Amino acid sequence: MDFAKLIEELFSGVFYMMSGDGIKTLIMFIIAGILIALAIVKDYEPTLLLPIGFGCILANLPPVIEATTGITAPSVLGEAGFLSVLFNAGIANELFPVLIFIAVGAMIDFSPLLKDPSTIFFGAAAQFGIFATFLFSLLLLPLLPDLFPTNETLATLRDSDMVMKLASAIGIIGAADGPTTLYVANHFHLKDYMGPISVAAYSYMALVPVIQPPVIKLLTTKKERMIRMDYQEERCSKTTLILFPIIVTVVAGILVPMSAPLVGSLMFGNLIRECGVLERLSKTAQNELANLVTIVLGITIGGTMVADKFLDPTTILILALGLFAFVFDTAGGVLFAKFLNLFRKKKINPMVGAAGISAFPMSSRVIAKMALKEDPSNFILMQSTSANVSGQLGSIVAGGMVITLVTMLIGG
Amino acid sequence: MKKLLFSLLTLFMAAPALAEEGAETASSLSSLMTKGLIVTAGGLGGVFLVLILFFLMIKIMHKLLK
Numbered sequence: 001m002d003f004a005k006l007i008e009e010l011f012s013g014v015f016y017m018m019s020g021d022g023i024k025t026l027i028m029f030i031i032a033g034i035l036i037a038l039a040i041v042k043d044y045e046p047t048l049l050l051p052i053g054f055g056c057i058l059a060n061l062p063p064v065i066e067a068t069t070g071i072t073a074p075s076v077l078g079e080a081g082f083l084s085v086l087f088n089a090g091i092a093n094e095l096f097p098v099l100i101f102i103a104v105g106a107m108i109d110f111s112p113l114l115k116d117p118s119t120i121f122f123g124a125a126a127q128f129g130i131f132a133t134f135l136f137s138l139l140l141l142p143l144l145p146d147l148f149p150t151n152e153t154l155a156t157l158r159d160s161d162m163v164m165k166l167a168s169a170i171g172i173i174g175a176a177d178g179p180t181t182l183y184v185a186n187h188f189h190l191k192d193y194m195g196p197i198s199v200a201a202y203s204y205m206a207l208v209p210v211i212q213p214p215v216i217k218l219l220t221t222k223k224e225r226m227i228r229m230d231y232q233e234e235r236c237s238k239t240t241l242i243l244f245p246i247i248v249t250v251v252a253g254i255l256v257p258m259s260a261p262l263v264g265s266l267m268f269g270n271l272i273r274e275c276g277v278l279e280r281l282s283k284t285a286q287n288e289l290a291n292l293v294t295i296v297l298g299i300t301i302g303g304t305m306v307a308d309k310f311l312d313p314t315t316i317l318i319l320a321l322g323l324f325a326f327v328f329d330t331a332g333g334v335l336f337a338k339f340l341n342l343f344r345k346k347k348i349n350p351m352v353g354a355a356g357i358s359a360f361p362m363s364s365r366v367i368a369k370m371a372l373k374e375d376p377s378n379f380i381l382m383q384s385t386s387a388n389v390s391g392q393l394g395s396i397v398a399g400g401m402v403i404t405l406v407t408m409l410i411g412g
Numbered sequence: 413m414k415k416l417l418f419s420l421l422t423l424f425m426a427a428p429a430l431a432e433e434g435a436e437t438a439s440s441l442s443s444l445m446t447k448g449l450i451v452t453a454g455g456l457g458g459v460f461l462v463l464i465l466f467f468l469m470i471k472i473m474h475k476l477l478k
Contacts, residue, residue, distance in 0.1 A: 117470040124460045131452040138448040160444050167448070240473050247469055255462055390463065397462045401455040409447045 013062035024307035025060045032056035045206030048298050052199065055302015059083060076303065083303030086296055094186055096297045097179035098265045103290035105269020106282050108360065110244055112386040114236045119352060119383055121336070123390025126356030127175060127398040128332025133325035134171035134402070140317065141166060148313055153192050161410040166190060168402045169197050170318055174325025175395030176205045177358035183262060184399050195304035196315040200322035202301070208362045212354055213370060215330045220350050225374045227349040231382050241274040252397060259400025266396065330354045355384040358395035364388035
């Protein structure tokens with residue numbers, strides 16, 4: 001037996017770490033460490049960022065060299081690796097986003113929206129960033145293959161259809177809606193970009209309290225932020241609460257069929273909650289289902305953050321454009337509220353417009369807190385919650401619209 | 413409100429036709445931005461239209477169930 005070869009095989013991981021690939025691995029470990037630290041120390045969306053960070057560590061461990069075939073693959077990836085199995089079982093077929101939406105639907109109380117539906121339009125206005133970023137990405141992405149001619153992944157962007165697909169998924173990040181972002185990215189088979197897209201979507205969801213307040217402050221005056229809003233609620237009967245998810249599913253399913261899986265699962269979860277006879281299932285969806293899917297979803301997303309694909313100029317671009325989308329979504333909501341105020345006698349607090357994004361319930365809480373900070377007796381939580389649940393609906397419809405229109409245009 | 417609803421409805425109904433038309437012409441013009449603008453106009457119009465319908469639906473439900 002060749003002693004040197006034996007040592008090489010036994011310590012293949014150590015030798016790997018000392019190679020050029022090892023440096024990339026170390027960088028990925030640092031990124032994973034940052035995500036885990038954000039989760040534990042800063043408490044930023046820990047249920048997602050911690051599994052994502054750990055999945056990233058697992059996916060970047062030194063590869064196992066098969067003695068017989070000589071094929072190298074990290075033990076958790078490869079054909080039979082458990083992260084690959086989870087990816088194929090839950091993300092490649094869109095199962096995890098759908099299950100997450102059943103859980104989210106069971107958690108959402110639509111009664112603030114049903115009692116005061118006037119804020120529903122903010123759920124549409126705050127999708128502006130999606131489309132602004134989509135257009136901006138269409139300008140930027142085709143430049144990348146010439147800027148980085150040796151990069152094989154970027155070479156795919158010479159194809160204008162691929163540019164359209166990637167621009168769609170990047171735009172949807174702005175909705176701060178992880179499952180819809182995954183749904184769109186997966187629909188367009190963007191597996192190579194899944195890592196940065198999902199990390200951007202989930203990180204910005206967690207960073208709502210950091211990103212939204214400065215954008216809102218930049219676009220509003222103190223006087224505007226202090227506007228009080230009367231909360232005139234209509235009586236909301238049990239029948240309304242039960243009929244709402246059914247009718248929304250039918251209407252959205254007819255008008256935007258591509259949004260049916262997400263709208264349908266969200267509304268199914270909500271119907272379980274509101275029907276009043278399935279309390280056990282409602283609690284299961286809100287707790288066990290949400291927790292289980294979050295664990296596997298997070299670690300699977302982390303598993304897509306492989307150094308070769310993640311340490312790429314596209315990642316920085318996707319993270320930057322995702323932030324751009326998020327900022328413009330917030331701005332879209334605020335500016336729409338200000339626009340409406342030009343014609344209204346009873347003014348709207350423009351901060352409520354910013355809650356029209358999908359990050360529920362964090363965005364509505366942030367807005368309500370900001371209002372209280374400006375004026376300790378100004379309560380706009382119900383209005384911002386109403387805009388926030390509208391944003392949930394708006395982002396799903398926007399995702400469905402983008403898929404439908406882009407698929408039509410590229411003919412695929 | 414009626415005018416807004418009508419124009420959004422027209423835009424939404426025209427979106428698939430525009431999209432198909434765009435698919436034919438844009439390939440010859442290689443106009444990525446044309447396609448982008450079609451998606452943006454159709455997408456934003458579609459989102460507004462669907463949410464307006466939800467708004468009307470809620471109002472009708474309130475009236476009927478009063």
